[in-house]
Amino acid sequence: xxxxxxxxxxxxxxxxxxxxxxxxxxxxxxxxxxxxxxxxxxxxxxxxxxxxxxxxxxxxxxxxxxxxxxxxxxxxxxxxxxxxxxxxxxxxxxxxxxxxxxxxxxxxxxxxxxxxxxxxxxxxxxxxxxxxxxxxxxxxxxxxxxxxxxxxxxxxxxxxxxxxxxxxxxxxxxxxxxxxxxxxxxxxxxxxxxxxxxxxxxxxxxxxxxxxxxxxxxxxxxxxxxxxxxxxxxxxxxxxxxxxxxxxxxxxxxxxxxxxxxxxxxxxxxxxxxxxxxxxxxxxxxxxxxxxxxxxxxxxxxxxxxxxxxxxxxxxxxxxxxxxxxxxxxxxxxxxxxxxxxxxxxxxxxxxxxxxxxxx
Amino acid sequence: xxxxxxxxxxxxxxxxxxxxxxxxxxxxxxxxxxxxxxxxxxxxxxxxxxxxxxxxxxxxxxxxxxxxxxxxxxxxxxxxxxxxxxxxxxxxxxxxxxxxxxxxxxxxxxxxxxxxxxxxxxxxxxxxxxxxxxxxxxxxxxxxx
Numbered sequence: 001x002x003x004x005x006x007x008x009x010x011x012x013x014x015x016x017x018x019x020x021x022x023x024x025x026x027x028x029x030x031x032x033x034x035x036x037x038x039x040x041x042x043x044x045x046x047x048x049x050x051x052x053x054x055x056x057x058x059x060x061x062x063x064x065x066x067x068x069x070x071x072x073x074x075x076x077x078x079x080x081x082x083x084x085x086x087x088x089x090x091x092x093x094x095x096x097x098x099x100x101x102x103x104x105x106x107x108x109x110x111x112x113x114x115x116x117x118x119x120x121x122x123x124x125x126x127x128x129x130x131x132x133x134x135x136x137x138x139x140x141x142x143x144x145x146x147x148x149x150x151x152x153x154x155x156x157x158x159x160x161x162x163x164x165x166x167x168x169x170x171x172x173x174x175x176x177x178x179x180x181x182x183x184x185x186x187x188x189x190x191x192x193x194x195x196x197x198x199x200x201x202x203x204x205x206x207x208x209x210x211x212x213x214x215x216x217x218x219x220x221x222x223x224x225x226x227x228x229x230x231x232x233x234x235x236x237x238x239x240x241x242x243x244x245x246x247x248x249x250x251x252x253x254x255x256x257x258x259x260x261x262x263x264x265x266x267x268x269x270x271x272x273x274x275x276x277x278x279x280x281x282x283x284x285x286x287x288x289x290x291x292x293x294x295x296x297x298x299x300x301x302x303x304x305x306x307x308x309x310x311x312x313x314x315x316x317x318x319x320x321x322x323x324x325x326x327x328x329x330x331x332x333x334x335x336x337x338x339x340x341x342x343x344x345x346x347x348x349x350x351x352x353x354x355x356x357x358x359x360x
Numbered sequence: 361x362x363x364x365x366x367x368x369x370x371x372x373x374x375x376x377x378x379x380x381x382x383x384x385x386x387x388x389x390x391x392x393x394x395x396x397x398x399x400x401x402x403x404x405x406x407x408x409x410x411x412x413x414x415x416x417x418x419x420x421x422x423x424x425x426x427x428x429x430x431x432x433x434x435x436x437x438x439x440x441x442x443x444x445x446x447x448x449x450x451x452x453x454x455x456x457x458x459x460x461x462x463x464x465x466x467x468x469x470x471x472x473x474x475x476x477x478x479x480x481x482x483x484x485x486x487x488x489x490x491x492x493x494x495x496x497x498x499x500x501x502x503x504x505x
Contacts, residue, residue, distance in 0.1 A: 037487065037488065038486075038487060038488035038489060038490070041488040041489065043497065045473075045498060046497055046498060046504070208411050208412065208434060209460065209461050209462065210461055210462045211412060211413055211414070211460065211462030217434070222434050223434075223435070224412075224434040224435070226437075229435070229436055229437040230386060230437030230439075231437075292389075292441075294387060294430060294439060294441055296414070296439075303414065305414055305415060305430065307415065307417065307428060307430065307441075309419060317419075318419040318420070318498075320415065320417040320419075320428070322414055322415035322430070326465060327462060327465070330462065330464065330465045331462075334461075359488060360488075
């Protein structure tokens with residue numbers, strides 16, 4: 001049969017955002033793909049060069065609209081290293097807890113989208129419902145529902161309301177109990193397993209060559225996690241161990257994320273139970289001195305890194321953002337060829353892309 | 361755990377022109393002449409255990425354009441911030457796609473944002489910007505208003 005190019009996107013439910021996948025098909029078989037991005041490009045790196053260090057915090061939040069606290073931590077941590085300051089103990093606890101809560105919320109968005117991609121409407125509704133319990137905690141803490149604008153240089157914007165720690169424990173206990181629903185609906189569902197097991201295999205050596213990070217890399221058997229390799233905030237004290245699966249297929253990536261939800265529940269519940277009292281903010285300088293800094297954090301999708309050059313001025317001289325989803329979209333070129341067209345949503349959903357930070 | 365000082369020593373010993381400065385236990389800065397970049401990248405990947413290119417980007421200074429390669433590893437937290445300086449008139453450097461396939465998107469982005477020419481890259485078309493966009497928006501002399 002003659003080969004031809006088919007466009008998926010930019011407006012297509014399977015793309016999970018605004019981008020386009022050109023697929024070369026031979027009958028039902030995919031022989032080549034060509035991702036095209038840039039539809040959401042706002043020039044965030046240029047915006048940063050024209051805003052003060054503090055003004056850029058809310059812009060940075062809007063990089064990834066489902067994991068904004070995680071991205072804030074990357075930028076705030078980088079500038080704190082430049083300023084050579086460290087937040088007080090209670091602020092570190094609040095930041096680590098909100099970071100892990102954000103990971104749970106983001107993984108629930110992924111789970112909802114993945115469920116509906118594979119035709120499991122009930123699991124999608126359940127995942128969105130459970131996510132609401134996390135957003136409730138975060139909005140009580142920060143005053144916002146999705147773009148939080150919460151961490152600050154040398155601390156956090158506001159203290160937790162009275163009784164917040166108990167509510168964290170209570171809500172997380174509920175979510176942990178309800179996770180059984182997803183095991184019944186998805187993990188032990190034969191129809192689901194047939195669509196993900198052995199599909200979209202990314203072998204270990206290719207995962208390395210194509211630079212994937214986060215759950216995608218851990219699904220391919222690479223024991224890599226910034227929280228483990230290059231710890232920040234409280235992760236060194238927690239003694240964190242990443243979840244690793246070795247098959248590299250959609251099922252491995254699914255299982256890594258599902259286990260990470262449990263892991264994040266444990267981390268944030270433990271921290272909430274032993275939260276110290278004290279200051280939440282130290283006085284930070286208006287601008288950092290001259291210098292260069294590299295800082296990276298493990299956002300729910302993988303490794304986000306900031307490379308910042310400061311010339312001692314009011315705004316960053318150069319700010320480079322490394323997005324994990326950018327690399328995962330590129331890696332569709334090695335994962336997808338050879339599969340049926342009907343497998344593409346299953347593969348793409350397991351990569352969990354977010355176009356806000358991909359295009360910047 | 362791998363020791364950053366021994367890695368830096370091995371890099372210095374192999375390449376006389378490369379300047380290496382260890383910042384702390386997990387960060388080192390290496391300055392590489394632009395014509396040696398491919399050799400250094402191969403050496404880092406094959407002999408120093410740096411199997412992960414985190415990112416690659418440019419930076420525009422008054423007198424030069426820098427390309428910054430952030431080279432790390434999947435098994436430890438050590439990052440080599442590898443820089444190479446290019447003249448403003450002709451910012452050309454060898455592409456590292458043959459060492460790291462992941463560099464493809466990064467190099468396309470750096471090419472459109474800074475006008476850097478990556479020699480040997482298979483397809484240096486615009487990535488984030490529209491195809492007919494003129495100019496290099498992350499250069500300091502770009503007029504955006």
